Amino acid sequence: MKAPFAVLVVLAVAAPALAHHSFAMYDHTRTVTLKGEVTKFQWTNPHGYLEIDVKQKDGATKHYSLEMTSINMMMRLGWRSNMIKAGDKVVCTVSPLLNGEPAGLLLDVTLPDGRKLEPGVPAVNTFKRTPPED
């Protein structure tokens, strides 16, 4: 099962450099790592969304909306709509929304079985990755 996903990541790097919508509203200088539980994997255009609940240090739950790319791009990279399900525990590398609201651009997601998937964010190398906070 793992081989196809290795290909997936390689293809993602070669994804087109153009995007329909600007991603300039996301922070290109840092990433945050969110460990949470999926409440929905939304398979829509113009972009897909991963909705997750993240448990905070004080025990409260904070909800994040993570924007992906067009599901057409994702399909050409090998994604399918059933790859992530509600209840999945995931680790997400996210470029946060600059205005501080609980949302971000999903750069990659690691599934419970360890597979790491990328949605093919254009010019993904322009997003500086910073280590997880803890």
Add this chain to the structure above:
Amino acid sequence: MKRDNVTLAIAAALIVASVLTQAQKGPTPPNISGAWERYGFNLGQPTADGRRPDGTVPPRSEQPVLKPSYQKEYQDRLNAVRDANTKGAPLASNYVDCLGDGMPLMMQAMFPIEFLQSPGQVTVIEEAFTQVRRIKLDKPQKKIEDVEPGFYGHSVGHWEGDTLMVDTIGIKENIRYNNLPHSDQMRIKEKIHLVSPTVLWDEVTIEDPVVLEKPFTIYYAYRRMVDYTLLEYICEDNREFKDANGVQQIRVGDSGKK
């Protein structure tokens, strides 16, 4: 013997008639039907490493030269877009309203593009936003004032040898090629032709005697996609929107869509 001669004469006449008919129709156009993907360049630029190994990567697209009265508006807009992106508050494009490119930008094929050849018409479909344009073959072009402005305009075309020559008028003034203003006098001329069995070019020349000092040409190239069927694209849950200042914003939180 006599009957054989008559048969031969009839057969010869039929062959001649067939050849003449074919000559009147012109050579059979090349087969460009099928799915294609943007190839080897980014907006007309050569590949990152500058390679043009087999001559199938097109030249750099030309830059428009505007008349002075339009140059300031154009430059101001480009500067505003750049500055807004730098500030992390991008100006909203038509995409934020779920609107497709229109012409000529549709032909950049951000997503795969499909050509369909049928009698009297070439149809072009772009996967993103399910954009469609129809090129009527061997029909006279209308007068500009007789065409209602739209996203894709009114296109007529004909084959000159192996090149599909297309003429398009009637593009809405708010449908712009990379923020370039244009008048209702804009005319888009295309030369669509194969440069190899698997690579197709569209040489797009934009004329606008009101806005431009002179026509300029942009180049798009496509590589044939084997066994690819264009996917559907419905702008179903657009969480982005344009605020009162024209800045792209996003609604945060689950939209309730499936």
